[in-house]
Amino acid sequence: xKEFNRRDFxxxxxxxxxxxxxxxxxxxxxxxxxxxxxxxALIGCGGRGTGAVVNAFxxxxxxxxxxxxxxxxxxxxxxxxxxxxKYGDKIDVPDSRKYVGFEAYKSAIQDADMVILTTPPGFxxxxxxxxxxxxxxxxxxxxxxxxIPGVRRILEAAKMAKQKKLNVVVGxxxxxxxxxxxxxxxxxxxxxxxVVAGQVYWNSGGVWVRPRKPHQTEMEYQMRNxxxxxWLCGDHIVEQHVxxxxxxxxxxxxxxxxxxxxGSRAHRTGKEYGEIYDNFxxxxxxxxxxxxxxxxxxxxxxHNRVDETFQATRGRAYISAGNQAILWDDKGNEIFRxxxxxxxxxxxxxxxxxxxxxxxxxYRFQDIEFSAYSTLTGIIGRLACYTxxxxxxxxxxxxxxxxSPEVYAWTANPKVLPDENGFYRVAKPGIVTEPFI
Numbered sequence: 404x405k406e407f408n409r410r411d412f413x414x415x416x417x418x419x420x421x422x423x424x425x426x427x428x429x430x431x432x433x434x435x436x437x438x439x440x441x442x443x444a445l446i447g448c449g450g451r452g453t454g455a456v457v458n459a460f461x462x463x464x465x466x467x468x469x470x471x472x473x474x475x476x477x478x479x480x481x482x483x484x485x486x487x488x489k490y491g492d493k494i495d496v497p498d499s500r501k502y503v504g505f506e507a508y509k510s511a512i513q514d515a516d517m518v519i520l521t522t523p524p525g526f527x528x529x530x531x532x533x534x535x536x537x538x539x540x541x542x543x544x545x546x547x548x549x550x551i552p553g554v555r556r557i558l559e560a561a562k563m564a565k566q567k568k569l570n571v572v573v574g575x576x577x578x579x580x581x582x583x584x585x586x587x588x589x590x591x592x593x594x595x596x597x598v599v600a601g602q603v604y605w606n607s608g609g610v611w612v613r614p615r616k617p618h619q620t621e622m623e624y625q626m627r628n629x630x631x632x633x634w635l636c637g638d639h640i641v642e643q644h645v646x647x648x649x650x651x652x653x654x655x656x657x658x659x660x661x662x663x664x665x666g667s668r669a670h671r672t673g674k675e676y677g678e679i680y681d682n683f684x685x686x687x688x689x690x691x692x693x694x695x696x697x698x699x700x701x702x703x704x705x706h707n708r709v710d711e712t713f714q715a716t717r718g719r720a721y722i723s724a725g726n727q728a729i730l731w732d733d734k735g736n737e738i739f740r741x742x743x744x745x746x747x748x749x750x751x752x753x754x755x756x757x758x759x760x761x762x763x764x765x766y767r768f769q770d771i772e773f774s775a776y777s778t779l780t781g782i783i784g785r786l787a788c789y790t791x792x793x794x795x796x797x798x799x800x801x802x803x804x805x806x807s808p809e810v811y812a813w814t815a816n817p818k819v820l821p822d823e824n825g826f827y828r829v830a831k832p833g834i835v836t837e838p839f840i
Contacts, residue, residue, distance in 0.1 A: 441761055444470040444515035446508045446530055447522030448482035451544060455519045455574075456486060458751050459542075460493050462758040467493055470500040470514040472507035473522075474626060479503065505811040512537050517761060523629040524637060525549045525807060528556035535560045538567050540761050542754065544574040546645045546778040547771070549637035551802040554782070557775045568766040572757045573774035575649050579756065580749035582728035582741040586720060587653060589739055595718030595730055598654055601695040603647035604708040609701030612675045621820060622813050631677025632827075633785075634806035634817060638679045640666075640788075641781035644699035648784070649777035650711050650722070651687060651695045658776050659687035659695075659783075661795045666788035668829055670702050678819055678827040685784040697784065791832030 443459055445452050448471055459466050468486065473479045479501050487494055502510045508530050512518050517540040520530050524546050534541045548554045564571055577583045590598065613627045629635035636642045652658055664685030671681040682700035689695075695713075710723035718732045726743035747755070760767040779799070786802075787794045808817045821827050 440465045440467040441758060442467055442469045442514065442516045444468075444472065444511040444518045445482070446472045446511055446518060446520050447526075447544075448473040448478040449521065452519060452521035453482045453485060454750070455521055455542060455544070455754070456482075457490070458754040459519065459758060460490050461751060462754040464758040464762045466758060467495055469495050470502065470511040471496055472502040472511035474503070474505060474507070476501075476503045509533055512539060515539060517541065517758075520544060523626075523635040524642060525553075525629075525635040528553040528560070531557060532560045535564045535567065535569065538569065540570045540757070542572050542574070542757060543771075543774075545649075545774060546637060546641050546781060547573060547774050548778050549633060549635070549641060549782070550804060550806045551779065551782060551799060552805045553807075554775050554779045557778075558772065561771050561775070564771070565769055568769075570757060570760050570766060570768040571771050572753050572768050573771050574750075574753065575646065575774060575777070576749035576753055577646060577650060577724070578653070579752040580724075580726070581746045582726050582743060583650070583722055585741055586722050586728035586730065586739070589730060590654060590713070590715070590720060591656065594738065595720060595732065596716030597691075597693075598713050598715045599693045601651060601654065601693075601711065601713035603651050603695060603697050603711045605644040605647055605699040606706070606708045607643075607701065608703040608705075608707065609671060609681070614675070620813050621816055622808075625677075625817050628675070628677065631675070631679050632817065632819060633678060634808065634819070636679065637778075637782060638683075638785050639701060640680075640683045640685075640699055640785050641778065644683070644697070645777055645781045646724075647699070647709075647711055648687070648697060648780045649773070651697070652773070652777050652780060654711075654713055655689055655693065655695070657689055658780060659796060660690050661688045661793055662686065662780070662783045662787045663688075663793040664697075664784060664788045665791070665832070666785075674821065674825045674827070678829055680788065680830075683784060683788050685787060687780065687784075789830035789832065 441464060443466060445456055445468060456468055471479050471483060483496060500514055512534055518534050519542045520527060521544045522530065527543060527547050531541065531543060547557045610630055615624050625632045625635065630642065662685055664683060666680045666683040668681050681702065685697045687695045687697060710721065713720045718730060720730045722728045726746055728741035729737060730739040732738050757768060783794050783796065783799045786799065806818065808815055819827055
């Protein structure tokens with residue numbers, strides 16, 4: 404990505420409607436509690452949010468959960484009850500600090516020094532803006548947006564977070580995983596030369612479905628099945644496969660100039676799968692002519708694969724989430740193999756390093772732009788497959804297609820609604836391109 408385009412992209416966010424982020428200017432390095440605990444608020448109380456709180460509790464710092472917020476009250480109850488069983492001494496969340504509804508996040512943020520954002524990703528820009536406005540440190544689960552206007556909002560909020568010296572970590576845990584860190588360092592040091600090609604994969608069997616219940620509004624149904632609607636999820640190429648796209652960009656130390664690909668609904672075609680595809684295959688072309696191939700799919704009962712391979716001018720590399728990392732020279736000789744013995748859990752390590760910085764009053768985590776641009780890579784990949792077009796990075800930056808509803812309320816309608824038979828519109832490459840680009 405050319406530097407002037409990066410600047411223009413961030414600058415263009417100033418035209419986006421959004422809340423003011425200038426309400427709080429001090430850095431909250433002095434903890435607000437009467438003791439020396441770091442007070443945290445959980446926004447989004449599903450399984451991932453509950454797991455992130457556990458990681459915070461086990462970070463080695465004095466941490467206390469003081470507020471919880473979710474659109475659904477039962478999510479708060481389930482999360483609270485599960486945490487209380489093992490971590491009762493670390494929990495101080497009376498009913499008065501259990502906030503329910505679309506506006507609940509604002510109140511929960513007020514009670515904390517640090518905020519965990521683990522709602523469906525469609526809410527991430529809105530919630531991160533408020534975190535920064537109130538001047539709190541944060542952990543954001545990936546991805547950080549589902550559309551290009553949302554990416555612009557994240558980048559604008561990130562600028563203010565830097566000014567306020569807020570520590571912000573995004574859940575790209577591979578960047579905290581030793582086998583990835585060691586392999587990437589050696590690649591960047593030139594051990595196997597310049598990376599000219601690569602293949603990255605997340606092929607798995609898909610995720611849950613929650614059947615529609617009588618008397619549910621359309622908003623509630625989509626919220627409970629958030630994985631199948633782009634305004635909440637971004638499709639699985641954004642929500643899940645963004646990990647591998649981030650590794651590709653990390654390895655290349657840049658972002659693609661164009662993306663093209665193909666995708667479809669081949670197997671998961673029922674109305675319960677909303678509007679998303681079940682497979683994507685894209686090519687990321689970088690400004691040096693190198694091409695990285697990306698594949699992700701949700702097919703049940705087939706071979707699964709979640710890893711990355713790269714070819715370079717003097718060798719090749721293999722890395723996987725299973726703590727493997729191997730580098731070979733151009734004659735096929737193994738020149739590096741990661742020893743995973745004793746490696747920390749990367750999901751835990753994110754929080755170990757983040758809470759260590761907060762506890763010591765240090766400003767360590769200041770660059771979340773990579774997470775925004777890797778999210779953007781996934782969004783452009785989705786658009787390329789939905790439309791059947793080659794999409795240039797510069798072209799995509801101009802998109803103002805905002806997927807979010809006009810109003811957040813249980814009686815309001817999302818922008819995508821089912822037809823008379825209960826099916827949702829699905830992108831058809833070469834036939835229907837609006838409003839996908």
